[in-house]
Amino acid sequence: MGLFTFINDAGAKVFGIGKTLVTKTLDVRAKEKVATESELDRREEAAARNLEETISDLRLQVENLHVFIDLNIALVSGKAYDQSTREKVVLVIGNTAGIALVDDQMSVEHVEPEAQFHTVERGDTLGKIAKHYYGNAMKYAEIFEANQPMLTDPDKIYPGKVLRIPNLN
Incomplete structure (x- = not known):
């Protein structure tokens, strides 16, 4: 499907990403001692795992689901059961505070209209x-x-x- 833009500060603020993460990332890159790059990487990895778990808990069928987050961009891959599932996964990720862009790299098993x-x-x-x-x-x-x-x-x-x-x- 491609790239989807979302409002960065809208959505669920439950995964430890969002304004705080972006602010800390900018501060780190400005060489302030707010957080280290490895701490940010761990938070992004934890947020990605939480999103994968949430998608599973919602019973959205995606084989080999993988979410990767870098700053406010999420890349998602795997094989969705159908187009509806694919779109719902993109929305679960994109409607999370701190995610401004979702790069959808999923394939679909059962094709239907977008x-x-x-x-x-x-x-x-x-x-x-x-x-x-x-x-x-x-x-x-x-x-x-x-x-x-x-x-x-x-x-x-x-x-x-x-x-x-x-x-x-």
């Missing part, structure tokens, strides 16, 4: 998004289902989060 992506803006609802893409606000359930298990409630979306918008044709 979905569109939508970055949630202030005031968006799934109904409003469905109206925009499908012309029918009541099709919000399709968007909700396409983003499960990452979304647990159709009313809990936030600005900066990127959603899958499946092709209904």
Whole structure:
């Protein structure tokens, strides 16, 4: 699929990366004694393993899944079961605070049409998004289902989060 851009400071802040990591990296490169390069590498490796574990916990089927993080860029490889799984993996990684770019190098076992992506803006609802893409606000359930298990409630979306918008044709 290629490269996907995300809002660096949006998303889940649970993997020990984000502003703190970027700030520390910049400080290290400026030769300040905030953190060593090896400490940053360990944090990035731990964050990558946590993302792999999260993807597994979400039961997203990817053979030989590998995530590599360098600063705010994540590279993901492996063989996804289908296009939907591939897109969800990209979104799990990209919707993590501290990740600004996902380089998707995955292949797909069962090919299907690619979905569109939508970055949630202030005031968006799934109904409003469905109206925009499908012309029918009541099709919000399709968007909700396409983003499960990452979304647990159709009313809990936030600005900066990127959603899958499946092709209904």
